[in-house]
Amino acid sequence: MNVDVAIIGGGPAGLLLARLLSQAGASVIVLERQSRDYVLSRIRAGVLEWGAVETLRQAGVGERMDREGYVHEGVSLAAANAAFRVDFMKACGQPVMVYGQTEVTRDLYEALDRSDGVVVVQQAEDVQPHDVETERPFVTYRKDGIEHRIDCQFVAGCDGFHGVCRQTIPKAMRTEYERVYPFGWLGVLSRTEPVSDELIYAQHERGFALASMRNANLSRYYIQVPADQKAESWSDNEFWDELRRRLPDEAAETLETGPSVEKSIAPLRSFVSEPMRYGRLFLAGDASHIVPPTGAKGLNLAVSDVRYLAEGLVSALKDDDERGIDIYSARALDRVWRAIHFSWWMTSMMHRFPDQTPFDRRLQEVELRRIRDSPAAQTLMAEIYTGLPYEGNFEHLDRSVASA
Ligand code: FAD
Ligand code: DHB
Helix, strand or coil, X not given: CEEEEEEECCCHHHHHHHHHHHHCCCCEEEECCCCHHHHHHCCCCCEECHHXXXXXXXXXXXXXXXXXXXXXXXXXXXXXCEEEEEEHHHHCCCCEEECCXXXXXXXXXXXXXXXXXXXXXXXXXXXXXXXXXXXXXXXXEEECCEEEEEEEEEEEECCCCCCCHHHHCCHHHCEEEEEEEEEEEEEEEECCCCCCCCCEEEECCCCCEEEEEEECCEEEEEEEEECCCCHHHCCHHHHHHHHHHHCCHHHHHHCCCCCEEEEEEEEEEEEEEECCEECCEEECHHHCEECCHHHCCHHHHHHHHHHHHHHHHHHHHHHCCCHHHHHHHHHHHHHHHHHHHHHHHHHHHHCCXXXXXXXXXXXXXXXXXXXXXXXXXXXXXXXXXXXXXXXCCHHHCCHHHHCC
Protein backbone atom coordinates (compact mmCIF):
# COMPACT_ATOMS: atom_id res chain seq x y z
CA MET A 1 0.00 0.00 0.00
CA ASN A 2 1.16 3.53 -0.78
CA VAL A 3 -0.03 6.71 0.97
CA ASP A 4 1.10 10.30 1.32
CA VAL A 5 1.39 10.18 5.11
CA ALA A 6 1.56 7.21 7.49
CA ILE A 7 0.38 8.26 10.93
CA ILE A 8 1.43 6.15 13.91
CA GLY A 9 -0.97 6.49 16.85
CA GLY A 10 -4.73 7.07 16.87
CA GLY A 11 -5.05 9.42 19.85
CA PRO A 12 -6.17 13.03 19.42
CA ALA A 13 -2.95 14.09 17.63
CA GLY A 14 -3.00 11.28 15.04
CA LEU A 15 -6.73 11.47 14.38
CA LEU A 16 -6.81 15.24 13.98
CA LEU A 17 -3.81 15.14 11.65
CA ALA A 18 -5.53 12.48 9.55
CA ARG A 19 -8.65 14.59 9.36
CA LEU A 20 -6.86 17.84 8.38
CA LEU A 21 -4.76 16.05 5.75
CA SER A 22 -7.75 14.27 4.25
CA GLN A 23 -9.66 17.57 4.07
CA ALA A 24 -6.78 18.82 1.90
CA GLY A 25 -6.99 15.75 -0.35
CA ALA A 26 -3.99 13.79 0.99
CA SER A 27 -4.12 10.02 1.45
CA VAL A 28 -3.34 8.76 4.96
CA ILE A 29 -3.27 5.62 7.05
CA VAL A 30 -3.57 5.70 10.86
CA LEU A 31 -2.02 2.76 12.70
CA GLU A 32 -3.29 2.43 16.27
CA ARG A 33 -2.13 -0.25 18.67
CA GLN A 34 -5.33 -0.39 20.73
CA SER A 35 -8.97 -1.08 19.89
CA ARG A 36 -11.26 1.87 19.32
CA ASP A 37 -13.24 1.02 22.45
CA TYR A 38 -10.08 1.05 24.51
CA VAL A 39 -9.00 4.45 23.17
CA LEU A 40 -12.49 5.82 23.84
CA SER A 41 -12.54 4.53 27.40
CA ARG A 42 -9.51 6.57 28.46
CA ILE A 43 -10.53 9.54 30.60
CA ARG A 44 -8.06 12.35 30.17
CA ALA A 45 -8.08 16.08 29.53
CA GLY A 46 -11.14 18.31 29.74
CA VAL A 47 -10.25 21.90 28.86
CA LEU A 48 -9.86 23.19 25.30
CA GLU A 49 -8.11 26.47 24.51
CA TRP A 50 -10.06 28.72 22.19
CA GLY A 51 -7.60 28.13 19.32
CA ALA A 52 -8.13 24.39 19.72
CA VAL A 53 -11.90 24.94 19.61
CA GLU A 54 -11.53 26.84 16.34
CA THR A 55 -9.20 24.22 14.90
CA LEU A 56 -11.72 21.46 15.68
CA ARG A 57 -14.47 23.50 14.03
CA GLN A 58 -12.30 23.97 10.93
CA ALA A 59 -11.71 20.23 10.91
CA GLY A 60 -15.50 19.79 10.73
CA VAL A 61 -15.75 18.16 14.16
CA GLY A 62 -17.08 21.11 16.13
CA GLU A 63 -20.81 20.48 15.92
CA ARG A 64 -21.31 18.28 18.98
CA MET A 65 -18.66 20.21 20.91
CA ASP A 66 -20.59 23.44 20.29
CA ARG A 67 -23.85 21.77 21.32
CA GLU A 68 -22.70 19.80 24.36
CA GLY A 69 -19.51 21.55 25.50
CA TYR A 70 -19.49 24.23 28.18
CA VAL A 71 -17.98 27.64 27.50
CA HIS A 72 -16.22 28.84 30.66
CA GLU A 73 -15.52 32.54 30.96
CA GLY A 74 -13.53 32.27 34.16
CA VAL A 75 -11.87 30.03 36.71
CA SER A 76 -11.53 30.05 40.50
CA LEU A 77 -8.22 29.83 42.30
CA ALA A 78 -8.37 29.05 46.00
CA ALA A 79 -6.01 29.01 48.96
CA ALA A 80 -6.45 28.98 52.72
CA ASN A 81 -10.17 28.62 52.26
CA ALA A 82 -10.54 31.82 50.22
CA ALA A 83 -11.29 31.66 46.51
CA PHE A 84 -11.16 34.34 43.88
CA ARG A 85 -12.20 34.34 40.25
CA VAL A 86 -10.12 35.16 37.21
CA ASP A 87 -12.48 36.56 34.60
CA PHE A 88 -11.05 35.42 31.27
CA MET A 89 -13.19 37.79 29.22
CA LYS A 90 -12.01 40.81 31.19
CA ALA A 91 -8.42 39.60 31.41
CA CYS A 92 -7.84 38.56 27.81
CA GLY A 93 -11.11 38.50 25.88
CA GLN A 94 -11.44 34.76 25.20
CA PRO A 95 -12.98 31.83 27.11
CA VAL A 96 -12.17 28.10 27.14
CA MET A 97 -14.41 25.17 26.25
CA VAL A 98 -14.92 22.32 28.69
CA TYR A 99 -15.36 19.24 26.53
CA GLY A 100 -13.68 15.93 27.32
CA GLN A 101 -10.82 14.47 25.33
CA THR A 102 -12.86 11.26 25.07
CA GLU A 103 -15.57 13.18 23.20
CA VAL A 104 -13.06 14.95 20.94
CA THR A 105 -11.60 11.55 20.07
CA ARG A 106 -15.03 10.05 19.41
CA ASP A 107 -15.97 12.95 17.11
CA LEU A 108 -12.70 12.54 15.20
CA TYR A 109 -13.15 8.78 14.75
CA GLU A 110 -16.67 9.36 13.44
CA ALA A 111 -15.49 12.07 11.03
CA LEU A 112 -12.70 9.83 9.75
CA ASP A 113 -15.21 7.04 9.08
CA ARG A 114 -16.81 9.48 6.60
CA SER A 115 -13.56 10.96 5.20
CA ASP A 116 -12.07 10.13 1.80
CA GLY A 117 -8.57 8.74 1.50
CA VAL A 118 -8.28 7.64 5.13
CA VAL A 119 -7.65 4.14 6.41
CA VAL A 120 -7.70 3.59 10.17
CA VAL A 121 -6.22 0.32 11.43
CA GLN A 122 -6.94 -0.63 15.06
CA GLN A 123 -4.92 -3.19 16.98
CA ALA A 124 -1.92 -2.82 14.68
CA GLU A 125 0.98 -4.71 16.27
CA ASP A 126 4.72 -4.10 16.06
CA VAL A 127 4.34 -0.83 14.17
CA GLN A 128 7.77 0.33 13.04
CA PRO A 129 8.93 3.25 10.88
CA HIS A 130 11.88 2.58 8.52
CA ASP A 131 14.27 4.62 6.39
CA VAL A 132 12.83 7.93 7.60
CA GLU A 133 16.15 9.63 6.91
CA THR A 134 15.72 8.82 3.19
CA GLU A 135 13.29 10.03 0.50
CA ARG A 136 11.46 6.68 0.63
CA PRO A 137 10.33 5.95 4.16
CA PHE A 138 8.02 3.05 4.93
CA VAL A 139 6.19 1.63 7.90
CA THR A 140 5.63 -2.01 8.76
CA TYR A 141 3.07 -3.55 11.11
CA ARG A 142 1.27 -6.81 11.81
CA LYS A 143 -2.46 -7.29 11.99
CA ASP A 144 -4.17 -10.63 12.69
CA GLY A 145 -0.83 -12.35 12.16
CA ILE A 146 -0.28 -10.83 8.69
CA GLU A 147 2.69 -8.52 8.01
CA HIS A 148 2.01 -5.28 6.13
CA ARG A 149 4.21 -2.64 4.53
CA ILE A 150 3.09 0.94 3.87
CA ASP A 151 5.21 3.10 1.57
CA CYS A 152 4.77 6.81 2.13
CA GLN A 153 6.27 10.24 1.67
CA PHE A 154 6.14 11.21 5.33
CA VAL A 155 5.69 9.51 8.69
CA ALA A 156 3.91 11.26 11.57
CA GLY A 157 4.82 9.99 15.04
CA CYS A 158 1.65 10.62 17.07
CA ASP A 159 2.10 7.59 19.31
CA GLY A 160 2.28 9.26 22.70
CA PHE A 161 4.97 9.22 25.36
CA HIS A 162 5.48 5.42 25.31
CA GLY A 163 5.40 5.07 21.52
CA VAL A 164 8.09 3.82 19.13
CA CYS A 165 8.64 6.86 16.94
CA ARG A 166 10.73 9.02 19.28
CA GLN A 167 12.90 5.99 20.05
CA THR A 168 13.72 5.49 16.35
CA ILE A 169 15.52 8.85 16.30
CA PRO A 170 19.18 8.13 17.11
CA LYS A 171 20.06 9.26 20.65
CA ALA A 172 22.81 11.51 19.32
CA MET A 173 20.24 13.39 17.22
CA ARG A 174 17.89 14.37 20.06
CA THR A 175 18.10 16.25 23.33
CA GLU A 176 15.74 15.41 26.16
CA TYR A 177 14.71 17.72 29.00
CA GLU A 178 12.84 16.32 31.96
CA ARG A 179 11.46 17.10 35.39
CA VAL A 180 9.59 14.45 37.34
CA TYR A 181 7.42 15.72 40.20
CA PRO A 182 7.23 13.76 43.46
CA PHE A 183 3.44 13.37 43.29
CA GLY A 184 0.59 12.35 41.02
CA TRP A 185 -3.07 13.22 40.55
CA LEU A 186 -5.75 10.82 41.68
CA GLY A 187 -8.73 11.49 39.39
CA VAL A 188 -12.35 10.45 39.91
CA LEU A 189 -15.22 10.67 37.46
CA SER A 190 -18.67 10.48 39.05
CA ARG A 191 -22.25 10.84 37.94
CA THR A 192 -22.90 13.73 40.28
CA GLU A 193 -23.72 17.37 39.78
CA PRO A 194 -20.49 19.43 39.53
CA VAL A 195 -19.79 21.37 42.70
CA SER A 196 -19.25 24.58 40.73
CA ASP A 197 -20.19 26.02 37.31
CA GLU A 198 -16.52 26.83 36.77
CA LEU A 199 -13.30 24.98 37.58
CA ILE A 200 -11.73 25.42 41.02
CA TYR A 201 -7.96 24.97 41.39
CA ALA A 202 -7.29 24.75 45.14
CA GLN A 203 -3.99 25.07 46.95
CA HIS A 204 -4.13 23.44 50.39
CA GLU A 205 -1.66 22.40 53.06
CA ARG A 206 -2.76 18.77 52.57
CA GLY A 207 -2.11 19.06 48.82
CA PHE A 208 -3.67 20.36 45.62
CA ALA A 209 -7.27 19.69 44.55
CA LEU A 210 -9.16 20.43 41.33
CA ALA A 211 -12.90 20.48 40.75
CA SER A 212 -13.79 20.04 37.10
CA MET A 213 -16.72 18.70 35.14
CA ARG A 214 -17.88 17.07 31.93
CA ASN A 215 -21.57 17.98 31.96
CA ALA A 216 -24.44 18.90 34.30
CA ASN A 217 -24.43 15.36 35.69
CA LEU A 218 -20.85 14.29 35.34
CA SER A 219 -18.08 15.64 37.58
CA ARG A 220 -14.33 15.22 37.35
CA TYR A 221 -12.24 15.78 40.46
CA TYR A 222 -8.54 15.40 41.19
CA ILE A 223 -6.43 15.41 44.33
CA GLN A 224 -2.65 15.45 44.66
CA VAL A 225 -1.30 12.17 46.08
CA PRO A 226 2.24 10.83 46.67
CA ALA A 227 3.80 9.44 43.47
CA ASP A 228 3.91 5.84 44.72
CA GLN A 229 0.22 5.47 45.58
CA LYS A 230 -2.24 3.20 43.74
CA ALA A 231 -5.75 4.24 42.76
CA GLU A 232 -7.14 0.94 44.13
CA SER A 233 -5.92 1.80 47.60
CA TRP A 234 -8.32 4.75 47.75
CA SER A 235 -11.95 3.95 48.54
CA ASP A 236 -14.54 6.35 47.14
CA ASN A 237 -15.32 7.58 50.65
CA GLU A 238 -11.67 8.28 51.40
CA PHE A 239 -11.42 10.24 48.16
CA TRP A 240 -14.51 12.36 48.87
CA ASP A 241 -13.38 13.07 52.45
CA GLU A 242 -9.97 14.21 51.26
CA LEU A 243 -11.41 16.33 48.44
CA ARG A 244 -13.83 17.99 50.87
CA ARG A 245 -10.96 18.93 53.20
CA ARG A 246 -9.04 20.62 50.41
CA LEU A 247 -11.81 22.57 48.64
CA PRO A 248 -12.92 25.96 49.98
CA ASP A 249 -15.68 25.50 52.63
CA GLU A 250 -18.38 26.97 50.44
CA ALA A 251 -17.76 24.31 47.79
CA ALA A 252 -17.06 21.50 50.26
CA GLU A 253 -20.44 22.03 51.95
CA THR A 254 -22.39 21.54 48.73
CA LEU A 255 -20.23 18.77 47.24
CA GLU A 256 -22.42 15.96 45.92
CA THR A 257 -20.75 12.57 46.26
CA GLY A 258 -21.50 9.20 44.68
CA PRO A 259 -19.84 6.07 43.35
CA SER A 260 -16.84 6.67 41.10
CA VAL A 261 -17.24 5.56 37.48
CA GLU A 262 -13.52 5.88 36.85
CA LYS A 263 -10.58 6.27 39.20
CA SER A 264 -6.96 6.52 38.11
CA ILE A 265 -3.63 8.08 38.99
CA ALA A 266 -1.61 10.17 36.53
CA PRO A 267 2.04 10.87 37.33
CA LEU A 268 3.24 14.46 36.89
CA ARG A 269 6.14 15.11 34.60
CA SER A 270 7.55 17.78 32.30
CA PHE A 271 9.40 16.36 29.30
CA VAL A 272 10.57 17.67 25.93
CA SER A 273 12.50 15.88 23.21
CA GLU A 274 14.04 18.16 20.61
CA PRO A 275 13.90 18.47 17.66
CA MET A 276 10.47 17.25 16.58
CA ARG A 277 11.73 16.14 13.18
CA TYR A 278 14.15 13.52 11.98
CA GLY A 279 14.35 13.32 8.18
CA ARG A 280 10.84 12.48 7.02
CA LEU A 281 9.58 11.58 10.49
CA PHE A 282 7.70 14.27 12.41
CA LEU A 283 6.69 13.93 16.07
CA ALA A 284 3.51 15.56 17.39
CA GLY A 285 1.78 15.64 20.78
CA ASP A 286 2.84 13.48 23.72
CA ALA A 287 5.31 11.59 21.49
CA SER A 288 7.52 14.63 21.80
CA HIS A 289 6.50 16.38 25.03
CA ILE A 290 4.63 15.92 28.29
CA VAL A 291 3.35 18.59 30.64
CA PRO A 292 1.97 18.18 34.16
CA PRO A 293 -1.84 18.50 33.88
CA THR A 294 -2.12 21.58 36.11
CA GLY A 295 -2.06 23.97 33.16
CA ALA A 296 -4.51 21.85 31.09
CA LYS A 297 -2.08 22.02 28.17
CA GLY A 298 -1.38 18.40 27.06
CA LEU A 299 -4.26 18.00 24.63
CA ASN A 300 -4.04 21.61 23.51
CA LEU A 301 -0.39 21.21 22.53
CA ALA A 302 -1.26 18.11 20.54
CA VAL A 303 -3.77 20.23 18.61
CA SER A 304 -1.36 23.11 17.96
CA ASP A 305 1.46 20.77 16.86
CA VAL A 306 -0.88 19.05 14.45
CA ARG A 307 -2.17 22.28 13.05
CA TYR A 308 1.36 23.44 12.20
CA LEU A 309 2.33 20.02 10.91
CA ALA A 310 -0.75 19.65 8.70
CA GLU A 311 -0.10 23.06 7.18
CA GLY A 312 3.52 22.14 6.42
CA LEU A 313 2.73 18.68 5.05
CA VAL A 314 -0.04 19.98 2.78
CA SER A 315 2.31 22.61 1.25
CA ALA A 316 4.99 19.95 0.77
CA LEU A 317 2.60 17.47 -0.81
CA LYS A 318 0.59 19.88 -2.98
CA ASP A 319 3.05 22.64 -3.90
CA ASP A 320 6.40 20.99 -3.35
CA ASP A 321 7.03 23.77 -0.84
CA GLU A 322 8.97 22.40 2.13
CA ARG A 323 9.29 25.62 4.12
CA GLY A 324 6.43 24.64 6.42
CA ILE A 325 7.93 21.28 7.32
CA ASP A 326 11.40 22.83 7.63
CA ILE A 327 10.10 25.32 10.20
CA TYR A 328 7.73 22.87 11.92
CA SER A 329 9.97 21.83 14.80
CA ALA A 330 11.06 25.35 15.78
CA ARG A 331 7.56 26.68 15.42
CA ALA A 332 5.95 23.95 17.49
CA LEU A 333 8.70 23.98 20.13
CA ASP A 334 8.32 27.70 20.70
CA ARG A 335 4.73 27.05 21.80
CA VAL A 336 5.67 23.86 23.62
CA TRP A 337 8.19 25.65 25.85
CA ARG A 338 5.67 28.38 26.71
CA ALA A 339 3.26 25.63 27.82
CA ILE A 340 6.04 23.77 29.66
CA HIS A 341 6.82 26.96 31.55
CA PHE A 342 3.16 27.72 32.32
CA SER A 343 2.41 24.18 33.49
CA TRP A 344 5.53 24.16 35.69
CA TRP A 345 4.54 27.55 37.14
CA MET A 346 0.95 26.47 37.89
CA THR A 347 2.22 23.18 39.35
CA SER A 348 4.82 24.92 41.53
CA MET A 349 2.31 27.47 42.79
CA MET A 350 -0.53 25.07 43.60
CA HIS A 351 1.06 21.87 44.97
CA ARG A 352 2.52 20.83 48.27
CA PHE A 353 6.10 19.62 47.74
CA PRO A 354 7.59 17.08 50.18
CA ASP A 355 10.73 19.16 50.79
CA GLN A 356 8.92 22.48 50.99
CA THR A 357 10.13 24.98 53.62
CA PRO A 358 7.99 27.65 55.33
CA PHE A 359 9.76 30.15 53.06
CA ASP A 360 8.53 28.26 49.98
CA ARG A 361 4.97 28.25 51.38
CA ARG A 362 5.04 32.00 51.83
CA LEU A 363 6.16 32.41 48.20
CA GLN A 364 3.23 30.28 47.01
CA GLU A 365 0.81 32.33 49.07
CA VAL A 366 2.12 35.66 47.80
CA GLU A 367 2.07 34.39 44.21
CA LEU A 368 -1.65 33.67 44.49
CA ARG A 369 -2.33 37.04 46.13
CA ARG A 370 -0.43 38.68 43.28
CA ILE A 371 -2.80 37.10 40.77
CA ARG A 372 -5.83 38.00 42.92
CA ASP A 373 -4.85 41.67 43.20
CA SER A 374 -3.25 42.45 39.85
CA PRO A 375 -5.23 42.70 36.60
CA ALA A 376 -1.88 42.50 34.77
CA ALA A 377 -1.04 39.19 36.48
CA GLN A 378 -4.54 37.88 35.67
CA THR A 379 -4.02 38.80 32.03
CA LEU A 380 -0.70 36.97 31.96
CA MET A 381 -2.34 33.86 33.38
CA ALA A 382 -5.54 34.04 31.33
CA GLU A 383 -3.88 34.57 27.96
CA ILE A 384 -1.86 31.39 28.32
CA TYR A 385 -4.57 29.32 30.03
CA THR A 386 -7.14 30.18 27.34
CA GLY A 387 -4.50 29.78 24.63
CA LEU A 388 -1.88 31.91 22.92
CA PRO A 389 -2.71 32.77 19.32
CA TYR A 390 -1.33 30.40 16.70
CA GLU A 391 1.48 31.72 14.58
CA GLY A 392 0.26 33.05 11.27
CA ASN A 393 1.56 31.88 7.96
CA PHE A 394 5.17 30.74 8.38
CA GLU A 395 6.38 33.39 5.93
CA HIS A 396 5.75 35.96 8.65
CA LEU A 397 7.59 34.07 11.36
CA ASP A 398 9.96 35.98 13.53
CA ARG A 399 13.51 35.27 12.33
CA SER A 400 14.73 34.29 15.78
CA VAL A 401 12.16 31.52 15.94
CA ALA A 402 12.71 30.56 12.32
CA SER A 403 16.43 30.04 12.85
CA ALA A 404 16.10 28.12 16.15
P1 FAD B 1 -2.07 9.91 23.17
O1 FAD B 1 -3.41 10.36 23.57
O2 FAD B 1 -1.22 9.22 24.18
O3 FAD B 1 -2.25 8.98 21.90
C1 FAD B 1 -1.22 8.17 21.39
C2 FAD B 1 -1.82 6.97 20.75
O4 FAD B 1 -0.80 6.19 20.17
C3 FAD B 1 -2.53 6.06 21.75
O5 FAD B 1 -3.84 5.81 21.30
C4 FAD B 1 -1.68 4.83 21.80
O6 FAD B 1 -2.45 3.64 22.02
C5 FAD B 1 -1.02 4.84 20.44
N1 FAD B 1 0.25 4.12 20.39
C6 FAD B 1 1.24 4.12 21.30
N2 FAD B 1 2.26 3.36 20.89
C7 FAD B 1 1.90 2.87 19.69
C8 FAD B 1 2.54 2.01 18.77
N3 FAD B 1 3.76 1.51 19.02
N4 FAD B 1 1.91 1.71 17.62
C9 FAD B 1 0.68 2.23 17.37
N5 FAD B 1 0.03 3.04 18.21
C10 FAD B 1 0.63 3.35 19.35
N6 FAD B 1 -3.90 16.43 29.77
C11 FAD B 1 -4.59 17.43 30.28
O7 FAD B 1 -4.52 18.54 29.72
N7 FAD B 1 -5.40 17.22 31.39
C12 FAD B 1 -5.50 15.98 31.99
O8 FAD B 1 -6.21 15.82 32.95
C13 FAD B 1 -4.76 14.93 31.49
N8 FAD B 1 -4.81 13.69 32.06
C14 FAD B 1 -4.04 12.68 31.54
C15 FAD B 1 -4.03 11.43 32.14
C16 FAD B 1 -3.23 10.38 31.64
C17 FAD B 1 -3.25 9.03 32.31
C18 FAD B 1 -2.42 10.63 30.50
C19 FAD B 1 -1.54 9.53 29.95
C20 FAD B 1 -2.44 11.89 29.90
C21 FAD B 1 -3.23 12.93 30.42
N9 FAD B 1 -3.26 14.20 29.85
C22 FAD B 1 -3.97 15.20 30.36
C23 FAD B 1 -2.50 14.53 28.67
C24 FAD B 1 -3.35 14.45 27.41
O9 FAD B 1 -4.32 13.45 27.56
C25 FAD B 1 -2.39 14.16 26.30
O10 FAD B 1 -1.53 15.29 26.17
C26 FAD B 1 -3.05 13.86 24.96
O11 FAD B 1 -3.69 12.61 25.04
C27 FAD B 1 -2.00 13.83 23.85
O12 FAD B 1 -2.53 13.26 22.70
P2 FAD B 1 -1.61 12.38 21.76
O13 FAD B 1 -2.51 11.99 20.64
O14 FAD B 1 -0.36 13.10 21.49
O15 FAD B 1 -1.19 11.12 22.63
C1 DHB C 1 -9.17 18.80 33.71
C2 DHB C 1 -7.89 18.35 33.71
C3 DHB C 1 -6.86 19.23 33.91
O1 DHB C 1 -5.61 18.81 33.90
C4 DHB C 1 -7.10 20.58 34.13
O2 DHB C 1 -6.06 21.42 34.35
C5 DHB C 1 -8.39 21.03 34.12
C6 DHB C 1 -9.43 20.13 33.91
C7 DHB C 1 -10.28 17.84 33.50
O3 DHB C 1 -10.01 16.65 33.34
O4 DHB C 1 -11.43 18.27 33.47
